[in-house]
Amino acid sequence: MTNDFVSKIALTTIFLALLFPVVLSLFATEVPQDWILYTNGPKLEELMLVKSDLVVIDYSADGTDKKAFKKEDIALLQSQGKKVFSYLNFAVAENWRFYWSSLDKAIVLASLDNWPGEYYIKYWYTEWYDVVKQYIKRITSAGFNGVALDWINIYQHTKLQKLSGKNAEALKKAMVENLRKITNDFPQLEYALVNGEDILFEFPDLREKAKYIIVESLFFSKGQLVTNTEDFVRRVNKLTQLVKNGITVLSVEYIDNGNPFDNKNVERIKTYVSLARKYKFKYYIARLDMKLNVVNIPRIPKSKD
Numbered sequence: 001m002t003n004d005f006v007s008k009i010a011l012t013t014i015f016l017a018l019l020f021p022v023v024l025s026l027f028a029t030e031v032p033q034d035w036i037l038y039t040n041g042p043k044l045e046e047l048m049l050v051k052s053d054l055v056v057i058d059y060s061a062d063g064t065d066k067k068a069f070k071k072e073d074i075a076l077l078q079s080q081g082k083k084v085f086s087y088l089n090f091a092v093a094e095n096w097r098f099y100w101s102s103l104d105k106a107i108v109l110a111s112l113d114n115w116p117g118e119y120y121i122k123y124w125y126t127e128w129y130d131v132v133k134q135y136i137k138r139i140t141s142a143g144f145n146g147v148a149l150d151w152i153n154i155y156q157h158t159k160l161q162k163l164s165g166k167n168a169e170a171l172k173k174a175m176v177e178n179l180r181k182i183t184n185d186f187p188q189l190e191y192a193l194v195n196g197e198d199i200l201f202e203f204p205d206l207r208e209k210a211k212y213i214i215v216e217s218l219f220f221s222k223g224q225l226v227t228n229t230e231d232f233v234r235r236v237n238k239l240t241q242l243v244k245n246g247i248t249v250l251s252v253e254y255i256d257n258g259n260p261f262d263n264k265n266v267e268r269i270k271t272y273v274s275l276a277r278k279y280k281f282k283y284y285i286a287r288l289d290m291k292l293n294v295v296n297i298p299r300i301p302k303s304k305d
Contacts, residue, residue, distance in 0.1 A: 028260040028299040031269060034282035037214070037252050039087045040293040044069075047077055050295055054250070054282070056148045056192070056214070059086040059139050065098040071143040083146065085192055085212075086139040090132065090149035091123040091175065098138075099131045109163040120160050124174035129181065136186050146190030148214055149179070153195045176203055183209035192250065200247060201238045207245055214250045215239065219275050223255055223268065223288060227275070240279055249281040254290045260299035269298050 035054040036047065042057040055077065061067040077084050093100070093108060095117045104127045109120040121128055139147055154160060155171030164171065176199060183191055183206070192212035193200060200207055218235055219227060226232050239249050255268040269285055276283035285298045 027302060029302045031273065031285060031298045031300055033284050033297065034276075035250050035284050036295055037250075037284050037286065037292055038295055040291055044073055044076060046295040047082075048080065050297070053081055054083045054085070056085040056087055056250075059088075059135075059142060059144070063094075063096050065138075068138060069142050071141070074143045078143070078145070083190070084144050085146040085148045085190070086142070086144040087148050087150065088132070088135055088139065089118070089151060090178070091121065091151040091154045093119045093121045093128075093131075095119070097135075099134065103127075103131065109160070113159070120154075120157075120163055122164065123154075123178060124171075129178060132178075132182060133185065136182065136189070140186065140189065144189070146192060146212070147186075148192040148194060148212075149182075149196070150194040152179075152193045152199060172199070175199065176206070179206055179210070197235060197238045197242060200242055204245075207242070207247060211246065212248045212250055213239070213242065214252065215281070216252050217254065218251060219272055220253050220255050220268065225268075225271065236279065239281070243280050249279070250284070251276050251281040252284040252286050254286045254288055256285050256296060256298045257288050258298075260301060266300045269300055 033050065033052050035056070036050060036052045037056050038047065039056065039058050041062060043061070047055055047057070057069075059068055061069065074084050092112060092115075093103060107122040107125045107127050109122065112118040112120055123129075136147060152175065155168050155175055160171065161167060166174075179193075179199070183189075187209075190212065191210040192214050193210050194214045195216060196210070197213055197215065200210060200213060215235070218232065218239075219225060243249055253272050255265075255272060257265050259265050272285060273283060285296060286292060287294070287296050
């Protein structure tokens with residue numbers, strides 16, 4: 001293969017890469033997102049380009065203290081009118097975080113299936129609550145508006161119940177106690193609970209502190225619509241009642257394969273937007289890979305009208 005031939009291939013590749021966005025803009029239109037969920041390697045410059053008025057990101061550009069965002073970084077997003085929430089794993093330990101090396105390993109139970117580097121933790125122990133407080137102090141110092149607390153529903157895991165020797169009710173009670181403590185200790189923050197609708201529904205006092213709920217994969221599972229299932233009916237009934245009680249539901253569905261000309265993909269996106277609006281939920285259309293490592297802006301074909 002000659003050098004000239006290789007050069008021509010390279011130039012052609014570059015030309016097509018530059019041409020693709022132009023062609024795409026002629027035939028496809030962007031679907032605006034109500035909010036953004038971008039927790040893995042968030043880049044502020046990408047977030048500055050979107051109009052969504054609420055974003056949930058990690059407190060750090062790479063999850064470590066070394067690249068933690070500073071107050072001036074978060075202020076840039078807030079200057080656009082955006083509320084900025086920091087992600088925090090409330091009931092699971094992560095081995096890449098600042099606390100891992102000094103964490104009392106006696107409160108670590110076992111690895112979390114399908115989540116490398118994450119561990120079931122005795123979250124009802126004071127040692128873990130102290131870690132969470134350290135974490136939130138970093139978040140408040142950086143000027144975040146609020147915090148999104150993940151794994152609120154981990155008390156439902158049978159593996160955790162077996163490891164801890166506690167039943168679901170006892171584990172749920174411990175979760176509620178921690179939520180009450182943290183919202184009282186840091187009253188200046190706004191709170192979003194990830195998949196925590198059961199707790200907000202059952203414990204009305206927490207609705208005064210946690211005004212947002214992040215709900216994953218309500219309408220779809222592995223790209224398939226599941227609105228005819230008993231689980232969907234149960235969840236959506238609670239969520240619609242919470243909306244009536246002043247809770248903002250931030251819905252995320254992992255359904256976009258990135259192809260604006262795939263009819264099934266386009267239909268999923270349109271169906272999701274329609275359902276979210278029907279139930280008065282805010283929507284985020286995420287990629288099918290569930291990596292949350294980009295600001296996803298889905299596209300669909302332009303209307304022929």
